[in-house]
Amino acid sequence: MGYTELRTFFQENPRVALGFSGGVDSAWLLYAAVDCGAQVGAYYVKTAFQPAFELRDAQRLCAQLGVELRVAELDILSWEAVRNNPADRCYHCKRALFGALKERALAEGFPVLIDGTNASDDAGDRPGMRALGELSVRSPLRECGLTKAQVRELSRQAGLFTWDKPAYACLATRVPSGQELTGEVLGKIEAAEDVLFGLGFSDFRVRLRGEEARLQVLPEQMPLVLEKRQAILERLGGLFAEVTLDLRSRQGL
Secondary structure, three states: HHHHHHHHHHHOOOEEEEEOOHHHHHHHHHHHHOOOOOEEEEEEOOOOOOOOOHHHHHHHHHHHHHEEEEEEEEEEOOHHHHHHOOOHHHHHHHHHHHHHHHHHHHHHHOOOEEEEOOOOHHHHOOHHHHHHHOOOOOHHHOOOOOOEEEEEEHHHHHOOHHOOOOOOOOOOOOOOOOOOOOOOHHHHHHHHHHHHHOOOOOOOOOEEEOOOEEEEEOOOOOOOOOOOOHHHHHHHOOOEEEEEEEEOOOOOO
16 A cells, blocks of 8 residues: 555546645645646645644745645634533534535535545544544545655655654644633743744643643753753743643654
């Protein structure tokens, strides 16, 4: 299973709309669609859950491939089932996002909607994948058996800058289930993560616990926390009542 099967997919579905996040999987899927000769509409859904750099990456990748990026803005916090942040928030969010995207894609002449879910993604652990199934969203990478590791390697071979981009879950994942999601809260988290990016950190999270920001970093970047401790406290202290470090470090890529 792999690229041969993917070529067959695009031969059978020559006109597709891609839910394009700017991440590793959807970036390579966009490249593959173009390489296979498909007519592909790249749709980026802009919400309060996506940090600004994701849109910049999506724009950069589309420019590299010569593809028009279609940006759809959606007030995701207007959905009460999303804003209230229940345990299955991802399901309600995907229903809202891909429901709106499917409607626009059909109106613009794209009969098939696809996303970048790959064969490494565990369907049993992702309520959002149930929503994709209900909306008949196809996942070519998953259908063709392409794993995250394979997608990274194929992206590297294709010269895509996204090949080693760390996985980046949406900002809502930083907030505990049951705590209401607001533009203010999400804005603070994005601002805090921008600070850490600027201080040299990569592949990290700023988790919210009440009024506390809990930092999760890679094992090899633990020393950098101590080195940048004062700058972190000064710049994040204005956003959160407490700033702490989670000693259970993150896993890379």
